[in-house]
Amino acid sequence: MGTLTNKRILLGITGGIAAYKSADTVRRLRDAGAEVRAIMTAAATEFITPLTLQAVSGHPVHRQLLDAEPGQRPTDAGAQDGMDHIELARWADALLVAPASANFLARLAQGRADDLLSAVCLATQAPVAVAPAMNRQMWSNAATQANLATLGKNGIRIFGPAEGSQACGETGPGRMLEPAELVTQISQLFVTGELDGLSVMVTAGPTWEAIDPVRGLTNRSSGKMGYAVAQAAAEAGARVILVSGPTALADPERVQTVRVSSAQEMYDAVHAHVGTANIFIGVAAVADYRPSQIADNKIKKDAQNITLELTRNPDILASIAALKPAPFTVGFAAETEDVEQRARRKRESKNLDLIAANRVGTNLGFGSEENSLLLIGQDGVTPLPIQPKTQLARALIRHIAVKYHATRTAGVRQIRR
Template sequence: MQIGDVNVLADRKVLLGVTGGIAAYKSVELVRLLRKSGAEVQVVMTGGASQFVTPMTLQAVSGRTVRQDLFDPGHEAAMGHIELARWADVVLVAPASASFIARLANGFADNLLSTLCLATAAPLILAPAMNQQMWQAQATQHNVGVLLHRGVRLWGPALGDQACGEVGPGRMVEPEALFQQLCNHFSSGPLSGVRVLLTAGPTREPIDPVRFIGNRSSGKMGFALARAFVSAGATVELVAGPVSLATPAGVARFDVETAREMEQKVLDRVTECDIFVGCAAVADYRPEVVADQKIKKNNEQMEIHLVRNNDILATVAALSKAPFTVGFAAETQAPETYAEKKRIAKKIDMIAANLVGASEGGFERDENALTLLWEGGQKRLPLADKGMLAEQLVTLITERYENRYPA
């Protein structure tokens, strides 16, 4: 990637960790891309990684001897982990297995890669790769939360087909996307160092094991915003409702289903962020009672008693140390009027109003139009592709954020 005719990866020292998993074969292409860009690449493999790709292969593409042993008498009197920790400008572990993530979260230092990850002062980035059930397991999510709290970044995982035959979140982000994200990492952006937490997509409120109350949100706008924030240099976490969208490169994603699950994940992560964007279409109500078994069609009528969900956006804005908070208002009429009332009532910094169910875009479409409102100002963003619209929106959010928190 070229930025201003200067290759941002030229002479950068990238330490690439490779752990055990079928995705290890993708690391070969990532090394090739990095070397072609002018980066220096040192590969460190775990024992499990060598079961999927040989050290000789990675040595051939990196031009450096692959390091594997914690105690190597050929490097700084067997203190190779300190030597490598000092050498690296960035440490990227791709793929990062569930086992490696667990070891890192618990501070184990029983192999060269985990030891140097503890010893380095360089940014540490993980590209997870594992079975979708392993990724969604409570233990893995806990470990990920621990690492994120410590400042470790997660790029991925991606959503899609897996080698085991299952489909879901857990694929390693593709080498080209990881390469692009490393370029973004070393380039300066207006939100460099800023932490962003977003919500996207719908929620599903179960009625019984088969049926649920939901809405038509596709999540496309929220995912486009996540990509735009990453491009602006931000560290991005995304809490996603049930959608079938690929995780943007450089984004740490958490999947939830219900409004209460989304609320809990947001509250778990919001103290770590500088900007919060509530783009998800969160259900206002949920069934008070969820049936254990499928409800049979025995009666002409059925009543479902609904109770109100907590307002996530208002809850975040009311925190004693609230982040810069941006909301969305999807309306079928008078969007600016209703959005401004919401902005004032919820005491948020900005709100994006859009008209749904009309020719101007909205749910389940690739285009949208927005009106941004804040205290004392507003700006109309006309109908455009959601990717382009997201870039314009991030520019406006950046301006208002910098106005509130000047450097």
């Protein structure tokens, strides 16, 4: 089972003999489930060719800060000439520089941005890690150690180095960690422990309300956001139950997935499992109504017009918030207009701890790879900007963890109204 499933990893390669291990690093990252893009410095291309990295990653290699070659952008959506470092920075879930030469560490510590790799390191909000590789004397030099101290203060993770024989014939510290160990360490970046020991229930996807054995009422939800939230909660250390409507997505790893179809089935499944949940996150786009009667056979196209009588579905979110005691309850509100105002009313009417509101429309919300959220609680509003849903889900879980622990530390459930 992969430990980096659906993660987007940028691998930076700098000049050094350890660059020969980069192809194996890419392969092992992909084996762990990650999508990998490579950035090479000019010096790195003297040790290993871009074609090799392209072959093992399945993507063109990025090298130029400005006016990159056509087809090298991580996404065509929104890309602009001369702005590829920004697109790459937004794309990445994590950035690993391996090998990281002494020269690159010095430039990164100084905050320089005169090539693509250093610019992406400055522009990204994703975790950045470096795997140093150099001669033992260069590693021990006071200037290098000072640069490492600066990087540590700036939040850069340092992976290694190991000790052993070196290409120069000397023995000592400075060897780059082996690719398998780098994969293990990069995986740990996503294990936050923010929800250790807690139980989280997430609903995701659409529901299907049958009209007859063939047709039904549903919506455009793909389930991607809910599945990303479930995965992010698992990464944060929670025991996660995902109750999913019909989707084409694979079950998230380390998550107990319960598959349902209709809103009533989702309601029943949620109430059957919610008893142990500390946190409930209702991401699913649940149908508000269902046909009053389901035809036993396919309805034939005989009449010019037909009338469907609809019955209100149970309100899953409100029913969870009304439990005594209730879990910390988070709802979602997908709106096409007056997003904040409508979300506020929904939070108050359903007595929710928190609501995550988003505008649905062109390239956002249902079916898209990116989204943005407006988090509305009793104590204020927090915007989460447009970003890939996997990253957005982690930001949401971090916010929920802070709010949950704040209410529990106070010893009382948050007063929502």
